[in-house]
Amino acid sequence: MQPQLLVADFAGTMFLEEGAVVVAYRQAFAAFDIDASDADIAARRGASKRAVFEELAARTRPVDEARAVAGQALAVFETALRDEYSSGSVQEIPGAGNAARHLREAGLRIALASGFDRPLVNLLLDQLGWHDLFDLTIAGNDVAAGRPAPAIIHHAMARLAVDDVATVAVVGDTPLDLQAGMNARTGWVIGVLSGAHGVETLGTTRHTHLLTSVAVLPALFGL
Numbered sequence: 001m002q003p004q005l006l007v008a009d010f011a012g013t014m015f016l017e018e019g020a021v022v023v024a025y026r027q028a029f030a031a032f033d034i035d036a037s038d039a040d041i042a043a044r045r046g047a048s049k050r051a052v053f054e055e056l057a058a059r060t061r062p063v064d065e066a067r068a069v070a071g072q073a074l075a076v077f078e079t080a081l082r083d084e085y086s087s088g089s090v091q092e093i094p095g096a097g098n099a100a101r102h103l104r105e106a107g108l109r110i111a112l113a114s115g116f117d118r119p120l121v122n123l124l125l126d127q128l129g130w131h132d133l134f135d136l137t138i139a140g141n142d143v144a145a146g147r148p149a150p151a152i153i154h155h156a157m158a159r160l161a162v163d164d165v166a167t168v169a170v171v172g173d174t175p176l177d178l179q180a181g182m183n184a185r186t187g188w189v190i191g192v193l194s195g196a197h198g199v200e201t202l203g204t205t206r207h208t209h210l211l212t213s214v215a216v217l218p219a220l221f222g223l
Contacts, residue, residue: 002221005162009172010114012195014096024080028073045196046174048115048146050074090127093194095215102218111136111156147176150184175205182206
């Protein structure tokens with residue numbers, strides 16, 4: 001059986017993320033005196049970026065102040081990434097675009113899901129030439145709760161008229177991606193080793209499959 005819907009993470013799963021996100025986080029943390037380590041960043045890869053800043057800022061600030069600081073820090077983060085992705089090369093995971101085209105030709109609907117806000121998602125889609133590649137793109141500010149909550153998956157199902165969660169596949173490169181799939185009880189929860197985490201991390205996070213990259217998804221589904 002093949003899925004009706006694939007919900008695919010963006011950075012590290014569909015396009016190469018080579019450290020710009022960590023650099024942007026560090027700039028934002030330094031600008032607003034947010035105490036966070038590289039381990040804090042790694043544990044939150046795949047999460048809504050606004051939620052990350054709110055959570056970390058709240059460690060040392062009252063909630064209302066933390067929210068205000070988080071919004072400002074998010075703006076610094078997104079500006080840094082926009083500058084990087086506008087001036088530098090944005091490259092797909094080898095074979096990712098072809099895999100997505102193959103799956104859509106076979107009848108799957110594909111939703112691209114990101115923890116980035118909409119302007120940054122659109123910039124990346126422009127750089128990759130991918131605006132027509134997906135049935136739906138979901139930015140971090142399109143849903144009420146980021147991963148590991150299943151909101152992104154439920155949003156994709158509602159928008160693309162898929163009723164049975166057992167016919168949904170989720171693919172991502174972080175534990176939060178896999179946890180969201182498990183929390184939604186999707187039929188496939190697929191980790192890929194092309195991004196932020198290796199087998200030592202993804203292998204110990206609940207999943208149904210672990211692959212080298214999205215390029216081999218058609219073969220997994222017998223296509």
